[in-house]
Structures are given as C-alpha cells and as structure tokens.
C-alpha cells in the first residue's frame with residue numbers, strides 16, 4: 363500500500379493521501395513544516411500535520427477567499443493578507459486590476475521560503491512589484507493599522523499555536539479599525555462538521571462589530587469533510603448586491619458570478635450556526 367500521510371481531524375476520522383516522497387520536513391520557529399509530493403494532489407504543504415494547500419485543488423480555496431470580497435468591493439485598491447505565506451491568495455488578489463498594493467503579513471518566513479521553492483505556481487506572485495511581504499505577527503500588524511485597507515483577507519492556520527489570537531473578537535475589532543470606512547474582510551473559518559462551535563462563535567463575534575456579516579462555503583477535497591466556510595464582515599457593501607458590470611473576466615477555475623451568489627446559500631445545519 364506504500365506510505366500514506368493522514369491528517370487526523372478527530373480520534374476517529376482523518377483524510378489521507380499516498381506519499382510519493384517527502385520533499386522537506388523542518389521545525390520552523392513556529393510550527394512543523396512538511397512539503398510532501400503526493401500521488402493524487404501534487405505537492406502538498408503541511409503545517410503541524412494539517413494540510414494547508416495542494417497543487418491540484420488550491421485554486422478553490424484561494425479564489426474563494428479573494429474574489430468574493432474583492433468583487434463585492436466596488437474599487438479595491440489596497441489589500442492586506444494576514445497569513446497566506448504560500449502566496450495563493452496574493453496571486454488571486456493581483457488578478458484585480460484596481461489593486462495597486464497587496465501586503466502579505468505571515469508570521470513564519472519559512473512558509474514563504476519553502477512555498478517559493480516547492481510550490482512555485484502558487485507562490486510565484488509574491489515577487490510581483492505590487493506586493494510587499496512582511497514577516498510579522500498579523501495580530502500586532504492589525505493592531506497598529508488604521509483606516510488603511512479596502513479589503514483584509516485572513517488566510518490563517520487553524521486556531522492553534524500562532525493563530526490563536528486571529529480567532530478573537532479583539533482581532534476582529536482591530537480589523538474594523540484597520541479597514542477604510544467601506545472596508546470588507548473575510549476569514550477562513552474551518553468546516554461545519556467538526557468545528558461548528560468555532561464557526562458559531564466567530565460569526566457572533568463578527569456580527570457584533572460589522573453591519574453586514576455573512577457566511578459562505580466552498581468545496582475543497584483535501585480539507586477535512588470537504589466543506590469549508592468563510593466568514594465575511596463588511597462595513598457597507600452587501601455581497602448579495604454586486605453590480606453586474608463588476609464581474610469582469612479575470613481567469614478563474616472555480617469562481618463565477620453565479621457561484622459568488624450560490625456560495626451564500628447555506629445548508630440548514632450550517633445556516634443555524636449563524637443564528
């Protein structure tokens with residue numbers, strides 16, 4: 363059967379993929395980092411034994427984090443990505459011509475370095491001239507920013523280790539302060555099968571701060587349960603009322619205008635997490 367990598371979601375369930383070879387396995391200052399070449403999914407980035415991204419299905423997550431808020435905003439110019447050291451979200455952000463500057467703040471410089479080496483189709487955009495890369499704690503960076511960004515995208519690890527603070531109401535309040543008066547933010551908020559309490563709590567926290575708070579989903583085969591959620595907080599703009607002319611073609615594989623709206627249609631058990 364060969365050697366398999368398994369991400370254990372609970373004591374009784376995990377997702378697994380056959381390993382071709384392990385390309386890197388290091389302990390960084392903040393986490394255990396592996397890059398695994400798999401038979402099915404291409405190169406896979408793993409942090410603390412959790413799948414972060416794979417070459418084959420990465421486009422789903424990266425497009426959905428970026429394009430739903432960026433199309434919702436009428437004219438996004440200055441965008442911040444917290445986490446996201448693999449570069450996939452930045453690559454998608456840069457597809458929007460209105461974007462003049464995209465800043466990436468990841469706490470772990472090794473994630474950026476190993477992604478550039480082993481995931482070039484994902485991380486290549488980090489070298490674009492519109493991009494500024496900072497190795498810093500996203501929580502602190504947000505705390506020091508004021509009315510600067512049109513859109514903030516939180517592409518963090520799960521709420522363990524360095525990412526714990528990124529799932530607190532204090533962080534969302536900081537994001538509101540760091541955004542301009544019509545700003546929008548989106549954070550990845552895990553899956554509703556095993557992390558229902560987390561989604562419920564984050565939604566409640568964000569709703570207390572942002573006038574428009576919405577949850578949307580995407581299907582990502584290499585993330586536990588396959589169903590992934592994203593929580594959006596917006597000061598003014600409603601993602602369900604985007605002007606048709608905003609939807610210019612930018613070269614996506616998952617995101618479409620129809621899917622933009624459809625992603626907000628939630629199964630009942632997921633909708634209940636927002637109530």
Ligand code: SAM
Nearest residue numbers: 445446447468469470473499500518519524525
């Ligand atoms: N898409 C993945 C997922 O949903 O599982 C996550 C991508 S991974 C690149 C997330 C990144 O968040 C990691 O590179 C990690 O170093 C970074 N991160 C974790 N805590 C952070 C913090 N406090 N500030 C900035 N970046 C952080």
